[in-house]
Structure formats: C-alpha cells, structure tokens
Amino acid sequence: MSPRSVTLLSALLAASSVSAAPAALQKRDMVTAVIDGQTVSWENNWFGAPAPTAAPTAIPSSVAAAASSSAAANNAGGQWITASFAGEVFSWQVNAPTATPAATSAAPAPAQPTSVAAPQPSQAGNTDPSCKDVHIFLSKGWNEPYPGRQGKLAGAICYGLDSCDYEDILYYNAEGSDYCTAVSEGDKNGIDQMTAYANKCPASKLVLTGYSQGANIAGDILGGADICAGLNPGLDPSTSPGNKIGAALIFGDNRHVADQSYNVLNGSSVSSNDPRSPDSLARMNKFAGVLRSYCDQADPVCAAAGPGPFTVDNHLNYFDRYTDDAAGWVKYMLGY
Known part of the structure; x- marks a missing residue:
C-alpha cells in the first residue's frame, strides 16, 4: 500500500473516539400462551402501543356468554387463548376457519402462533x-x-x-x-x-x-x-x-x-x-x-x-x- 494512503487512513481515524463496549443486545419480553391445554412461548416482536396497565385474569362471564350465543355465526366460535405478557394476563377468542378442511384420518394439530420460537x-x-x-x-x-x-x-x-x-x-x-x-x-x-x-x-x-x-x-x-x-x-x-x-x-x-x-x-x-x-x-x-x-x-x-x-x-x-x-x-x- 502506498505511504500516502496509510498516512491518510491514520490521520482520518487518529482523532476519532470509539466506545469499547458493543451495543447492548436487547431482549424483548417473552410471551407464554396456553392453547388447547398446551403451553408455548415466543419472543415478542410487536412494537405497537404499550400493553394496558390492567387486563382480565380470566375470561369474563359476559364475554363467554356472548361467545356462546354467537357461536353459530362464528363457525362455532373458536378456541379461547390465555396468554401472559409483561406480567399481565390476557384472554381472547380465535375465530374458527370459514371452511372445513379436507377430511383426514389424523386429528388436526392445535393452532400455533406464527411467531412461536422453534429450533x-x-x-x-x-x-x-x-x-x-x-x-x-x-x-x-x-x-x-x-x-x-x-x-x-x-x-x-x-x-x-x-x-x-x-x-x-x-x-x-x-x-x-x-x-x-x-x-x-x-x-x-x-x-x-x-x-x-x-x-x-x-x-x-x-x-x-x-x-x-x-x-x-x-x-x-x-x-x-x-x-x-x-x-x-x-x-x-x-x-x-x-x-x-x-x-x-x-x-x-x-x-x-x-x-x-x-x-x-x-x-x-x-x-x-x-x-x-x-x-x-x-x-x-x-x-x-x-x-x-x-x-x-x-x-x-x-x-x-x-x-x-x-x-x-x-x-x-x-x-x-x-x-x-x-x-x-x-x-x-x-x-x-
């Protein structure tokens, strides 16, 4: 390499200061959900509004009753999911599919969140x-x-x-x-x-x-x-x-x-x-x-x-x- 290039490179960087510590590898919150009695966990990737400060710890009876009454309109409603996130517990209902899948001899596997961590x-x-x-x-x-x-x-x-x-x-x-x-x-x-x-x-x-x-x-x-x-x-x-x-x-x-x-x-x-x-x-x-x-x-x-x-x-x-x-x-x- 030519001496002028080495000198230039050295002069450009000599006055710069760089922190020796790498940027922190931040971790997002882990989410744990129970779906059809099975527990799954994944790392939260959502950057929307912060979680509410309070959330129901169980499915409210009014919600359960409404879900039951509207089951026919919702293709039998859909399963209830309970998840804990950032120390709070949430419950929600997943809509059932609008069409019946092709018949198979094996029972369909429980629905899984798309962001579930897997090896x-x-x-x-x-x-x-x-x-x-x-x-x-x-x-x-x-x-x-x-x-x-x-x-x-x-x-x-x-x-x-x-x-x-x-x-x-x-x-x-x-x-x-x-x-x-x-x-x-x-x-x-x-x-x-x-x-x-x-x-x-x-x-x-x-x-x-x-x-x-x-x-x-x-x-x-x-x-x-x-x-x-x-x-x-x-x-x-x-x-x-x-x-x-x-x-x-x-x-x-x-x-x-x-x-x-x-x-x-x-x-x-x-x-x-x-x-x-x-x-x-x-x-x-x-x-x-x-x-x-x-x-x-x-x-x-x-x-x-x-x-x-x-x-x-x-x-x-x-x-x-x-x-x-x-x-x-x-x-x-x-x-x-």
Whole structure:
C-alpha cells in the first residue's frame, strides 16, 4: 500500500473516539400462551402501543356468554387463548376457519402462533452447546478498541434472534503499528478463527464484516492478500468455512474497486487510491452473491480516486447512518 494512503487512513481515524463496549443486545419480553391445554412461548416482536396497565385474569362471564350465543355465526366460535405478557394476563377468542378442511384420518394439530420460537434447522447439526445459529466475525478499523464502531452493527443483527453472537478478528493495529504487518496478522487470524468455529459448529451461519483497515482484512479473507503479501489465498466458497458465510459486509474499504455488483451507496462507481488487484478481486467476486460493500462518494478513503469533495465524517459515521439497513439485509440473507 502506498505511504500516502496509510498516512491518510491514520490521520482520518487518529482523532476519532470509539466506545469499547458493543451495543447492548436487547431482549424483548417473552410471551407464554396456553392453547388447547398446551403451553408455548415466543419472543415478542410487536412494537405497537404499550400493553394496558390492567387486563382480565380470566375470561369474563359476559364475554363467554356472548361467545356462546354467537357461536353459530362464528363457525362455532373458536378456541379461547390465555396468554401472559409483561406480567399481565390476557384472554381472547380465535375465530374458527370459514371452511372445513379436507377430511383426514389424523386429528388436526392445535393452532400455533406464527411467531412461536422453534429450533432453527441450522442448529440441528451442532452438538457443542456453545454454538449459535448465527455467529458474526468483526474486523475493526485502524486504532479502534474491540469491537469498534461495528459493535452497533452486531447488536442490530443479533437483535430479536434467539441464537446469535459475535467475536472479534484479533490483530494489533494501534497507532504506530505497521499497516501491512497488522493486515497480514488479521488475514491469518480471521481465516483461522472462522475455520475453527465452522469445524466446531458446522451447521451455524457465519457473517463477516469489516470496516476501514478491517475492510481490507475482510476483503483479503474472501479474495486473498495482494498488496500486503502473505500466504493467504482467500477462502473457497465451495468448502468450509467459505460455504458457511451467509452474508459479508465491507464499509469504507481502502481497497474499494468501482462498479462491482455488490457495491452500494453513491460511491459505487468510484475507486480508492489502492484498488484491489485483478486476481484478488476475481476471487473475492466469487462471494458476490452474499457480499455488500458500502462506500460514500464523499468518503476520502474508499472513494479517494473520485472527484470529491470529501468529508472525513463520511468515513467515520457509516454505522450511525447504515446500521439498520445493513442488519436488515443480513437477516434477509440468513432467512430471518
């Protein structure tokens, strides 16, 4: 990498402060419902008005009588459901179907809420209890504490998922460190960490994300090293752990290449000062179907070869502006 690019990257990030603590992975309330005598539980995903401060603890006699009298008009009414939510108890009646299902020798199963939590198919092949359905690998930016700005992204991806966590790709890139030494270390550790987790948890879905200097590393993990030469040829998308990657994200990449199918934002058609080499790019493009690269045209790092004007904040605030978009895309790619 050219000295001017390393100096620019260092200068841009040196003054920025980042909290070392990741965003809290908030938990929603658990709902427990009794349906036809069977108890089921699920995590509440509703963001409407708050629950009322009081609720009936049993079906009111007036409601039961009205339900009974209107049964014929309501196809025999429907079953009563009693559920507890946020410490309150609610009861309601489910309308019976308007048409009789085709006859079958087996009795129909009790109706189940569509949001009932069930084991994800991906977990079936994991035997280690520490395995998660979704496991995120974060490659931090220059001179950031772990996990850096991407802690907010990890929190957003895991929010609402029953089985999700993250780990940092370990490498030393503090102020004064050698750029390529740090990248080579991150390349090796990232591949080793992803391989180890995939071997331990073969049914888990992996997510890779990198920012700034960490984006260089994430790109090397997918496409292999080039400028910071090393033994890393990049992952193979047809074998583990490459075939376990369900989504990969790159932000403010100082190796950004214009006009790739996975580029997003208005910097898509602009390159950095040190774009990825053709061979490495070709290998990286094998992951194009699960990859997104975020670059703002005013980012002086990923869009440095463009016309500008540049704004340092547009390199520093990707996760203030695009966390929800990126997390939503990841969940879509993983089938949530």
